Amino acid sequence: MPSVITEAIENITEHAAVCNGNVTSNGGYYVTEKGFCWGVSENPDTNSNKVAAGDSLGTFTSQLSGLDENVTYNVRAYALNSVGIAYGENKSFTTGCTPPSITNQPSDKGVCEGEHVTFSIIAIGSGLSYQWKKDGSNISGANNNSYIINSVSASDAANYTCYITGVCGNITSNQATLTVNTPPSITSHPSDQIINPDDNTSFNVSATGTNLTYQWQENSGSNWQNISNGGSNPAYSGANSSNLSLTNVPYSYDGYDYRCVVSGTCNPAETSNSADLVVYFFCGADITFYYNGSTVTYSTVYSAGECWLDRNLGASQVATSSTDSDAYGDLFQWGRGDDGHQNRNSGTTSTLSDSDNPGHDDFILSGSSPYDWRNPQNDNLWQGVSGINNPCPSGYRLPIETELYNERQSWSSNDAAGAYGSPLKFPVAGAQGYSNGSLYNTGSHGYYWSSTVDGTNARHLYFYSSSANMSIHYRANGKSVRCIKD
Secondary structure (H helix, E strand, C coil): CEEEEEEEECCCCCCEEEEEEEEECCCCCCCEEEEEEEEECCCCCCCCCCEEEECCCEEEEEEECCCCCEEEEEEEEEEEEEEEECCCEEEEEECCCCEEEECCCCEEEECCCCCCEEEEEEECCCCCCEEEEEEEEEECCCCCCCCEEEEHHHHHHHEEEEEEECCCCEEEEEEEEEEEEECCCEECCCEEEECCCCEEEEEEEEEEECCCCEEEEEEEEEEEEECCCCCCCCCCECCCEEEEEEEEEHHCCCCCCCEEEEEEECCCCEEECCCCECCCCCCCCCEEEEECCCEEEEEEEEEEECCCCCCCCCCCCCCCCCHHHCCCCCCCCCCCCCCCCCCCCCEEEECCCCCCCCCCCEEEECCCCCCCECCCCCCCCCCCCCCCCCCCCCCECCHHHHHHHHHHHHCCCCCCHHHHCCCCCCCCCECCCCCCCCCCCCCCCCCEEEEEEEEEEEEEEEEEEEEEEEEEEEECCEEEEECCCC
């Protein structure tokens, strides 16, 4: 029988080891095979795993590979000749072991309700197993290197970790926070606002949700439009916040509606209820408007059941007497707009206009029937607040004949004195002739247009020292205009 020695086991790693042996005698017969046999049990033989290393005397070396981590193996050298097989001493060794190590930690997530989310981890080590935890408690069935929530709900908001165990130890991942974003939800809607003209006001909305943005809108009666900051009368601020402020709101904004569209990280956006803006007008308040190239401020006065401007269009003040020239104001041809022709010193032209807007500031003379500045005539130029050429401020118009008649009926006397004694303090402002453009009866008569037409003429109120009445006159004449609130 040959003689063989199992020598040192070297270079032990997680999956391999180098074995050394020595055949010291062939026992008188030629050695036909030598090597190492190995296994997990002591004293393995060639019926176990083996690796051959030659057929001669002397030392020999072989590497065992494909070993499992952290396992104790037994090795014996062997030598074979025709007489039999001899084994060296049993030697044991334990393979190395890699402890768990995380190379890619799970990261924080933020998703909307109903969406899916995945937490993932990458780790190395021997025999790894995974257990995901929510706020420190095990999640049943969450035993892979990723954890998926298919439809996130608010209750899923938490801190998540993964506990990894291996052959050579365990490790816990960093904490990953799941934030469940919520869609916009309005908790308080804007409310109606009632203000006086030129006051300031605001609309407010309250909402919950993630990363909210705001867009205020207004509706003047036709459709909703986004509001931008800035402007004047009114000036807007906070158009993209929860609080919309309006500064110097004019009476013309009475009846506007306001609402806010609230958006966020999650859909859908939510639109608030609409709120009404009521600009409450009380007769006696001032009104500011654009007239004859500049901004003017008049007051208002109540008379005969109606609210009127306190002076003629173009007047610099309320009349202090029936013949106060500063209160006379301008003289309009019936149906013309605020185009400058009404100035008492305007130029004249004999060319009739074939359109509603002549395009110049001359007083148009007319020397033949129907004595109108426009050819053909148009009966609808001063009808109501939406009249094509209505020269009055927004919300005001020319009075109809009946309103002027009722006003005259309220006077204490049916003459110029009664006209001035009215709350409207009508002055005797005179008129401008249709044929030559000359001023006439200034300081003795008053002539005030209505919007009412009568055939080819128009109705007007006139008064002088001994009488007052309603009558008709040619539309090319220049007469005073006193606006009435619609």
